Amino acid sequence: MVLEMKVPSPGESITEVEIATWLVEDGDYVEKDQPIAEVDSDKATLELPAEESGIITLKAEEGDAVEVGAVVCLIDMDAKKPEGTSTETNTTVEVESPKTEAQPKEEKTTYASGAASPAAKKVLAEKGIAASEIKGTGKDGRITKDDAVKAVPSMGTPTGGARGSEKSKLSMLRRKVAQRLVAVKNETAMLTTFNEVDMKPIFDLRKEFKEDFKAKHGVSLGFMSFFTLAVVRALKIYPDVNSMLDGDYKISHDFQDISIAVSGPKGLMVPVIRNAENLSFRGVESEVKRLAIRARDGQITVDEMTGGTFTITNGGVFGSMLSTPIINPPQSGILGMHNIVERPIAVNGEVVIRPIMYVALSYDHRIIDGKESVGFLVAVKEALENPTELLMDNNPKKALEL
DSSP, rough: OEEEEEOOSSOOOOOOOOEEEEEEEETTOOOOOOOEEEOSSSSEEEEEESSSSEEEEOOOTTOOOOEEOOEEEEETTTTTOTOOSSSSGGOOOOOOOOOOOOOOOGSSSSOOOTOOHHHHHHHHHTTOOOOGGOOOGGGGGHHHHHHHHOOOOOOOOOOOSOOOOOOOOOHHHHHHHHHHHHHHHHSSSSEEEEEEEEOHHHHHHHHHHHHHHHHSSSOOOOHHHHHHHHHHHHHHGGGGGGGGEEEEEEESSOOEEEEOOOOTTTTTEEEEEGGGGGGOOHHHHHHHHHHHHHHHHHHHGGGSSSSOSSSEEEGGHHHOSSOOOOOOTTSEEEEEOOEEEEEEEEETTTEEEEEEEEEEEEEEEETSSSSHHHHHHHHHHHHHHHHHHTTTTTTOOOOOOO
């Protein structure tokens, strides 16, 4: 019996996905539930597991856009597993390997790294170009016919340096992100306001309690819990920042679902901490860790990245000193964190050295006025510079559940 495997729906409103990577070859024997492909939607990258065991026949190429419900492969369930074969190696992939456009069928053969396909060899021979001079864009660096056709004999002075270039198709997720970013710039009245935060009070609290916190709760006491709870407090004071526009209407929320931007193998992911207003320091840190691991491992789902009311992004982990973050639509505001640098500041008339972080709030001026935006960022600053009183009710041990 031959099973037709169809593309499942990754989430509501998604009608099309792209075959990002096949994790198996045509004719391989696959086990039930074995990952056989990675598929990109405009919101996330998901693994496609085999529905049954058997010999697989691929019906789509890498880079193909296929509709939800379309047949992408066949599995012959009556075929027996060949002796001496193992499917374990088929499940191991380099998740950060660059993806290239689908290659012609004649190039499906496996070649050594940097080797040319037969069609490519013929073209290179006609041009008098050595294969060693070409950087292949095919799987494992093989030189495809397209690479050979585009290759140009060197006419300038040889320098001995690399002069290769590569053209690769953006993933569906990356293309969608690009469209959204351009739309935000064109369709919102986005402004950014800045401030600075003296992080010494948080440094002191972490130094005093971080070991006990980790020993009891199994997670580190990081900066994200302080920032998330400071944002929750500020959103309650300035609810317009927690609102969004829908045509001529303003949608206001009585809850705070905080989107946290994290870097994953497929690019930036923005999972959501639901009802952050109900979470403690331990709750926020545990949820941030859980979502970051799922994003890193490519397991994050569309539902986990949908429905936030405000976003926090931390460019500081990459060394950014200052930036103007772009709003995550349909939200109206995003807070940018940056790196912490010791700087001289004036405290009570004296110059002292303190760990300072610049923070930035980008907001949609159509719904948030300057008074609210500046007031919101000042409220965040106040909570971060006086966390014991404003975030911990003057009882750090109780707030940290120690």
